[in-house]
Amino acid sequence: MNSKERFTAAINHEEPDRVPLDLGGWVTTISVKTYDRLLKKLGIQRTAVAFDWLRQNVKPDEDVLERLGVDTRYVHLGDSEFWRFEPQRTEKGLYVTDEWGCGFLMPEDSLYYNLVDSPLRNATVDDLASHTWPDPDDPGYLNGVEEQARQLAEAGEYGVVGSFAWETWFERAWKLRAMDRFYMDMVANKEFVHALLDKTLSLHMRLLDNVLRVCGQYLDVIIQGGDLAGQKTTLMSPATYREFIKPRQEKTHPVHQAENRCKSFLAFLRRSVQSSG
Template identity: 35%
Template structure:
């Protein structure tokens, strides 16, 4: 099979020739720069170090095509960009000073080369009037998507790889955390629910506005659209199922419906942590692919049960542990983990292998190769 046919088959809950691999193509399925540099050295690949979204402060690499092919990645990305004026302003700032994005959120350097969103532009906001007075970003700025049509058309003309569209962090809850600060927003859901819902509604409207431009430029040249919101912790949900269904589910449902009205592409929803109690909700609102299946978090470790309850309703993407196995295990440990996850999630199709979120800087490059090579050994259909 071609990589694209392999992905389409798995997404249709059919068995392809092997389990598809999604690695190195978004900030949820990527590789941090230090590990990427070690991987290049190990493989003897020469090339410029480039950052996802042209954003060094994010720290995620754009792998060379030679690396993507060595990793067996079956998908290629199309991304949006920060507005041109915003990128120019940040390019001219003093070294080490915060990177301020178009929302006013600031990435602060905590240690050399390590950045964290620590400037929250709505931290003092308390009322809906404060939200209305805020200078919200311009989602009609065409420089965000000016490259999309040509990039997607070129990939489609090759007809080799599946195409995944990955607009940057167009997620209502995570953006609300970064705008207001996480503790403030969590408290507002209890003390000022109308304010919290107004903020989520405004962010969702802006997400849809940019997504509309993005999808228009893509046209039919897209197979997967990635969205999401991190809703889980290592042991439970971030908020209760009741609060999810009251505050966030309506916005997620509206957002997904907006996307599906404009494209036939499958919707991949990224959410870290133990989100087992919400999988039925995700199915109900139209999520096609669930990522990253954080196997180290609570009931998400129950892979057999996930497959039994939801395997015919949703596609699983991820599952290879970045908490312990990839950073601290041996290559053989990694191979055994790949075998275990494929045996649980792979039968009948409906599974695409990826690391649980981005491969961080503490992962040895040998373990990255062990992960993808194990797919050739253990992920060929019919599974042993």
């Protein structure tokens, strides 16, 4: 089996010749500092550069992916035309305000940027209308996307994965509100949580629709995520998940299917939650 055949077998629940290897995406990733050590270990003289500024992760080089036998290749969003990564040096470290208005700080000894300022922490439902939201129709997000996906698909050598999470609608919502406040609101201020999630979901779905329209036919899998659990347990009860998260996850499913042939594992998640009560 080549990588494409191996990957295709796995996502079709068929037995491949070995477990497919994945590296370079939003979840299966590698940090700048770790990648730099890997390059040295492999005897490659090259400086690691962050591709994902927030998490300080890299987009692994093709020669490294080949040496490691990685079976996937990723298609990433282009850069926004209306926002630029311009960190400001402060006494506490490098500070960045992203396109959503959230503030992030990376201390000198940190591996990545940490959320420190949430612009909607004290907002009301009415305040959502006046917040400055990013534009999902920003043409910069589509730069190079179709070409990347088409070339990978036509080569037929690897599983082609679309990494278009844009932080995902759930994770972005709690970052805007602040995680502690957001989780309290799911009990004490449900109206606000529903309104905020509806807004972030609508922006997310618009972006997905734009991206999949130009490259969906070339993809095998799309990454969509959001931290709903830790290493040992969930971050919310099944009842809370069913109220706030599940209905919105299901709304994204038709978007995935409308413009592409990608696999969906939403049914597996649905059964898992139902079986847990």
